[in-house]
Amino acid sequence: MGAGLVAALFAGLWWVNQPAASRLKKNTAPNPPAVPRGFGGSASCQECHAEEFSAWASSHHALAERPPAALDEVAFVPGRTFKHATQQTAFRKTNARLEVIAAGLHGTNETFPVQRILAHEPLRQMLVGFPGGRLQVTEAAWDPRSNEWFNVYGQEDRRPGEWGHWTGRGMNWNSMCATCHNTGLQKNYDAPTDSYHTTMVETGVGCEACHGPLQAHNDWQRTHPKTRTKDPTIPKFTRDEIFDTCAACHARRAEITGKPKPGDKFFDHHLLGIVDDSSTFYPDGQIAEEDYEATAFMGSRMFHQGVRCLDCHNVHGLKTKLPGNLLCLTCHGPGATNAPAINPVTHSHHQVFGCDTNGVPTHLDPAKYQPALIKETGGECVNCHMPQTPYMQRHWRHDHGFTIPDPLLTKQFGIPNACNRCHTGQSADWSLQFVEQWYATR
Ligand code: HEC
Ligand code: HEC
Ligand code: HEC
Ligand code: HEC
Ligand code: HEC
Ligand code: HEC
Ligand code: HEC
Ligand code: HEC
Numbered sequence: 530m531g532a533g534l535v536a537a538l539f540a541g542l543w544w545v546n547q548p549a550a551s552r553l554k555k556n557t558a559p560n561p562p563a564v565p566r567g568f569g570g571s572a573s574c575q576e577c578h579a580e581e582f583s584a585w586a587s588s589h590h591a592l593a594e595r596p597p598a599a600l601d602e603v604a605f606v607p608g609r610t611f612k613h614a615t616q617q618t619a620f621r622k623t624n625a626r627l628e629v630i631a632a633g634l635h636g637t638n639e640t641f642p643v644q645r646i647l648a649h650e651p652l653r654q655m656l657v658g659f660p661g662g663r664l665q666v667t668e669a670a671w672d673p674r675s676n677e678w679f680n681v682y683g684q685e686d687r688r689p690g691e692w693g694h695w696t697g698r699g700m701n702w703n704s705m706c707a708t709c710h711n712t713g714l715q716k717n718y719d720a721p722t723d724s725y726h727t728t729m730v731e732t733g734v735g736c737e738a739c740h741g742p743l744q745a746h747n748d749w750q751r752t753h754p755k756t757r758t759k760d761p762t763i764p765k766f767t768r769d770e771i772f773d774t775c776a777a778c779h780a781r782r783a784e785i786t787g788k789p790k791p792g793d794k795f796f797d798h799h800l801l802g803i804v805d806d807s808s809t810f811y812p813d814g815q816i817a818e819e820d821y822e823a824t825a826f827m828g829s830r831m832f833h834q835g836v837r838c839l840d841c842h843n844v845h846g847l848k849t850k851l852p853g854n855l856l857c858l859t860c861h862g863p864g865a866t867n868a869p870a871i872n873p874v875t876h877s878h879h880q881v882f883g884c885d886t887n888g889v890p891t892h893l894d895p896a897k898y899q900p901a902l903i904k905e906t907g908g909e910c911v912n913c914h915m916p917q918t919p920y921m922q923r924h925w926r927h928d929h930g931f932t933i934p935d936p937l938l939t940k941q942f943g944i945p946n947a948c949n950r951c952h953t954g955q956s957a958d959w960s961l962q963f964v965e966q967w968y969a970t971r
Pocket of ligand 1: 821
């Protein structure tokens with residue numbers, strides 16, 4: 530299902546309950562509240578924290594939402610047209626403006642200037658302006674790897690007037706997307722006029738989305754250069770507070786207050802989408818719909834032993850700290866930690882890239898781990914313990930539940946298992962026989 534819509538369904542359930550009459554009153558909105566005080570903005574940090582800044586600047590956080598840039602022009606120049614189901618959308622550059630020509634609210638094609646771009650890789654969606662302070666997300670998305678336009682809804686033919694059409698409430702940026710893709714965002718919905726006065730500190734996930742407002746820190750540092758006095762303005766977060774900050778955006782959740790601050794408790798501000806008898810998750814905790822990472826991870830044994838996001842991810846560049854099995858073996862290697870020690874070869878019963886037949890690593894040099902090479906083998910920890918599912922047609926996301934592949938669950942309850950995600954030509958019984966043979970006696 531379209532990622533946007535799923536996030537939307539959950540994030541925006543309250544919307545449906547708005548009385549229709551209240552949407553029709555004439556515009557009497559008060560002046561929008563000012564952007565929250567106390568923020569310096571990411572650009573202000575660069576002069577003193579060049580290293581963190583450069584790692585962040587090329588990360589997906591910095592690019593999570595942004596004005597169109599030179600790198601986006603390839604999608605519009607030369608102009609082109611793309612057909613999806615019964616509709617046709619065109620793209621072009623007119624003077625300095627990038628434009629989308631698509632079926633608008635009334636069903637006929639209209640020209641919409643692109644105001645901002647949502648996300649970076651493996652796909653980008655366009656934001657265009659609508660009345661009432663709204664931005665809407667186009668269903669046509671750009672894939673920068675294959676250089677082509679595609680429909681985030683796949684073969685679905687959503688029509689103008691439908692809730693889930695890109696012009697509809699379901700694809701409204703203000704209510705459905707903005708909070709997680711920006712910094713210090715306030716939706717500022719005005720029910721009597723059914724309009725938005727959305728404000729933010731900056732587009733994208735900036736430094737202060739995680740560190741909190743730090744203008745006071747900028748001021749203190751500038752007035753106390755090189756003093757030995759301890760800077761009183763820096764907030765220090767615990768591992769759990771950091772996790773809660775990530776979870777605010779990396780969990781499928783509904784907002785309660787709409788005003789979480791970095792370091793606040795997740796549950797003070799959100800209702801978590803959980804593993805229940807709906808179809809959001811499989812009963813063993815694997816992600817089924819667009820669930821992001823935090824819920825599945827909270828259900829894992831690793832989480833309960835204190836493992837957190839930053840044990841595996843670099844905080845500013847976001848990539849994993851080591852490639853492939855090397856990451857997992859920092860804790861699961863023999864004698865490394867209290868984690869169960871795993872010999873990749875005897876444990877997986879598959880060929881393992883970078884190991885000899887005894888499971889002794891032969892390629893400890895991370896540079897030799899080429900993603901293209903390791904994906905070919907069945908012996909990667911992530912292939913069995915972080916199975917991947919495509920979202921928005923193009924993004925293969927890793928399940929963060931760290932579940933055990935179990936073909937018996939497939940047989941009995943139809944829950945997918947990692948073995949048959951690769952061995953698609955085989956049955957669950959086929960996998961089960963090997964799982965029993967390989968692991969039953971353990
Ligand atoms: C709950 C927070 C949240 C909301 C709400 C949200 N996103 Fe995202 N979005 C994320 C996160 C986190 C990622 C990174 C991918 C991941 O976590 O697996 C992401 C990634 C993306 C991507 C990049 C492709 C990808 O799969 O990584 C696009 C495009 C995107 N979101 C569009 C949208 C649109 C459109 C909406 C609203 C209709 C929306 N998002 C609402 C958090 C959110
Ligand atoms: C004028 C220079 C300057 C500016 C501007 C500045 N910082 Fe700092 N920052 C420092 C110095 C110096 C320290 C170390 C202070 C100490 O340890 O007492 C520091 C410490 C920090 C720390 C804590 C580091 C730790 O070890 O825990 C964080 C986080 C931080 N800065 C974030 C930011 C962010 C975000 C911005 C932009 C909003 C910013 N800084 C702007 C100079 C600056
Ligand atoms: C304000 C919301 C927000 C917060 C807070 C946040 N993220 Fe994200 N994160 C996003 C969005 C949105 C994306 C997707 C951006 C895109 O695809 O352009 C993303 C992407 C990522 C990615 C994927 C990067 C890649 O290269 O594919 C990782 C990893 C990640 N975040 C980890 C974290 C961690 C760890 C934390 C906490 C320390 C955190 N995030 C806090 C919103 C957030
Ligand atoms: C996704 C959340 C997130 C974003 C965005 C982010 N930081 Fe951080 N940053 C953290 C966390 C969490 C830590 C503490 C890491 C730890 O304790 O291991 C940290 C640590 C730091 C430190 C201490 C030194 C270090 O590298 O560990 C500095 C300085 C810093 N950040 C500055 C910045 C600046 C400047 C930006 C923007 C250019 C930024 N951060 C963006 C979450 C974030
Ligand atoms: C920071 C250390 C650390 C890292 C890195 C780490 N693990 Fe773990 N892992 C643990 C600990 C500790 C446990 C044991 C939890 C317990 O005993 O309940 C564990 C348990 C597990 C389990 C058992 C889960 C269950 O429910 O039976 C799996 C599977 C697993 N890890 C897979 C991985 C994979 C795959 C990676 C790499 C992507 C990885 N681990 C990286 C520390 C780590
Ligand atoms: C071919 C699939 C496959 C691969 C690849 C794989 N595992 Fe497993 N893993 C399993 C199965 C099946 C089980 C459950 C049976 C068992 O406990 O031995 C399991 C169990 C585990 C456990 C729980 C063991 C315990 O004692 O509680 C951990 C930890 C684990 N794997 C970590 C890893 C790590 C780390 C890697 C990569 C070095 C890895 N696995 C690669 C299939 C795989
Ligand atoms: C035990 C290690 C581990 C932990 C803990 C972990 N991740 Fe990941 N994460 C990975 C691996 C491995 C990938 C795949 C990276 C790749 O293919 O380059 C990944 C990928 C991602 C991605 C990119 C989308 C995807 O699914 O491929 C996001 C976003 C992400 N992680 C966020 C988080 C957040 C947020 C947390 C904490 C709630 C977290 N991760 C905890 C290992 C981990
Ligand atoms: C990442 C995809 C992937 C996953 C996940 C995976 N395999 Fe494999 N499997 C392969 C590949 C590739 C080979 C052949 C080369 C090798 O051994 O790595 C293979 C070989 C095999 C073989 C021997 C060759 C044959 O086809 O008779 C068996 C049996 C097997 N896998 C069973 C399993 C079982 C059981 C699981 C789950 C516990 C599993 N595989 C998980 C990719 C995968």
